[in-house]
Amino acid sequence: MEDLRQVKELLDEINSAISSYDPVLKERARDLLLERAFGRGGGMLRPRAAAPQGEAESQGEEPARRRPGRPKGSGLGVRRGPRAGMSMGALLEQWQPETMAERALLGAFALSRGKPDKTVTSQSINAELKRAGIPVPNITRAIESNLRGRPALMVQKKKMGTTRQARKQYAITPEGVAFVEGRTQAASAGGGEAED
Incomplete structure (x- = not known):
């Protein structure tokens, strides 16, 4: 449980640091910070709050990202x-x-x-x-x-x-x-x- 709390604190810190960024830059900055914090193959999924609701979570795959207001299927990541x-x-x-x-x-x-x-x-x-x-x-x-x-x-x-x-x-x-x-x-x- 301690690890999860530390991960949540780190994610909250990243989100607060990039909250004022332009939406396009915000995604790129978040990806860079997450990569720096957890590494490319760190086994860390993107935060569920930033991911759209979908069947990817039930299949155990990493959910695709989608900016708010964008149509489904316009996100990056897992493709079907x-x-x-x-x-x-x-x-x-x-x-x-x-x-x-x-x-x-x-x-x-x-x-x-x-x-x-x-x-x-x-x-x-x-x-x-x-x-x-x-x-x-x-x-x-x-x-x-x-x-x-x-x-x-x-x-x-x-x-x-x-x-x-x-x-x-x-x-x-x-x-x-x-x-x-x-x-x-x-x-x-x-x-x-x-x-x-």
Whole structure:
């Protein structure tokens, strides 16, 4: 019981230290502090107060995080269904993209796996990359590199609006999927990063 009380005190201290942070920064800071306090493989689950209610707790898995006000399924962590094993963290463990275009392609690959229409926006790709800790300074330019490539690794599916700032929806092509899968498989088979 003493250990649980110490853990609770430490978690309360972490929560009070980051209470005034921006919501996005708060999640990242909490993760860093928890990792520092308990280590990566410390066997410590995220606090139940920060986790959404779900069946993950009953199955003994670590529950996925979700920011308040976000729809279910938008959290990071444990994935189920078609995106199982396709989280950005799992992909980054297999392959570290070297260029900004490769980062954008990896983000599109991770996001499109769980969507029936397979389309993603540059904003969602950029947000996913920022959460993973590999931001792209100019996401539009990185996506355009994938659009212009031969063969094209991504295609523009839809444009909503008439201005230059219109929201565009992109899809990853079969060649793009093959590129990412080839890099992740080569990297995991070779024990390191894939080489050209």
